[in-house]
Amino acid sequence: MRRIGDALDGAVSQLSPVVGDAARAECLILLAYATGRQTSSLRLSLDDELSAADTETFDAAITKRLKFQPISQIIGYRDFWKHRFYVTPDVLDPRPDTETLIEKAVELGPFENVLDLGTGSGCILLSLLDEWPRAIGTGVDASAPALDIARKNTQTLSLTDRSEFIIGDWCNGISQQYDLVVSNPPYITQDAMDALDPDVRNWEPRMALTPEGDGLDAYRAIASTVQKVLKTNGVLLLEIGFDQGPSVTQLLIDQGMSDVQLFQDINGKDRVVYARKSEQKGQ
Numbered sequence: 283m284r285r286i287g288d289a290l291d292g293a294v295s296q297l298s299p300v301v302g303d304a305a306r307a308e309c310l311i312l313l314a315y316a317t318g319r320q321t322s323s324l325r326l327s328l329d330d331e332l333s334a335a336d337t338e339t340f341d342a343a344i345t346k347r348l349k350f351q352p353i354s355q356i357i358g359y360r361d362f363w364k365h366r367f368y369v370t371p372d373v374l375d376p377r378p379d380t381e382t383l384i385e386k387a388v389e390l391g392p393f394e395n396v397l398d399l400g401t402g403s404g405c406i407l408l409s410l411l412d413e414w415p416r417a418i419g420t421g422v423d424a425s426a427p428a429l430d431i432a433r434k435n436t437q438t439l440s441l442t443d444r445s446e447f448i449i450g451d452w453c454n455g456i457s458q459q460y461d462l463v464v465s466n467p468p469y470i471t472q473d474a475m476d477a478l479d480p481d482v483r484n485w486e487p488r489m490a491l492t493p494e495g496d497g498l499d500a501y502r503a504i505a506s507t508v509q510k511v512l513k514t515n516g517v518l519l520l521e522i523g524f525d526q527g528p529s530v531t532q533l534l535i536d537q538g539m540s541d542v543q544l545f546q547d548i549n550g551k552d553r554v555v556y557a558r559k560s561e562q563k564g565q
């Protein structure tokens with residue numbers, strides 16, 4: 283049996299060359315996962331012994347991290363907005379950036395019915411439905427395994443009676459109209475994919491990260507069809523990459539959307555595009 287402190291120090295030396303300064307914090311999270319204890323309690327229990335079973339789980343977790351598997355996938359969840367979302371390699375790991383879109387929607391809401399295009403883990407749709415107890419919503423994704431994760435998160439959050447998940451290609455095949463359409467589509471350019479950290483490039487679904495090419499194809503597809511799924515005066519909120527504001531704004535204006543505006547994230551970078559379907563357009 284090993285002391286917790288020794289197991290921690292050993293893992294930190296293994297992980298430091300791979301993740302640098304984050305090694306100690308990451309090892310503590312993985313140790314907490316392996317032992318079922320809080321990181322704060324572990325810091326105060328460095329002389330306790332690690333059981334054989336916990337040692338095995340911890341070592342396996344460190345081995346996965348040495349292969350760049352994201353922490354969220356190893357421990358199986360990511361905390362996003364107000365809830366914990368189940369995460370696997372089949373879905374994008376929910377990002378803090380995306381909370382900017384939630385903040386904007388909550389500021390503008392409540393909305394009665396919501397369509398989430400490219401729902402992945404369901405983190406956007408489910409966070410909004412939880413904020414608005416009378417709202418109902420639909421999550422669409424082109425990935426069946428991603429929808430399985432979204433459905434699992436829906437059950438955990440007890441939102442099954444107010445949500446449905448359907449496989450599809452953006453707005454195609456949707457006959458209903460919604461008050462709010464949200465999307466965090468894949469937007470990394472094909473060229474930028476090679477420069478991504480291996481945690482992201484090797485472990486998250488490529489179709490969740492990039493539409494290939496210039497990174498704008500998903501916005502083109504959504505901009506050209508979204509009016510048919512929006513009610514008059516309905517709102518569209520899109521997450522964007524920090525340098526995509528002008529291009530996405532132009533795409534939406536070209537398609538006749540009204541009041542197109544950019545909103546910034548906590549770092550002052552363009553992160554969300556707002557647009558509204560005006561009374562005259564797309565009727």
Ligand SMILES: C[S@@+](CC[C@H](N)C(=O)[O-])C[C@H]1O[C@@H](n2cnc3c(N)ncnc32)[C@H](O)[C@@H]1O
Binds near residue numbers: 374402403424451
């Ligand atoms: C950037 S991820 C966003 C996931 C989740 N909404 C979030 O914010 O964490 C983009 C999602 O779009 C989905 N997707 C990719 N192409 C699609 C398409 N043609 N139609 C619908 N969804 C698509 C991917 O499977 C992925 O789940």
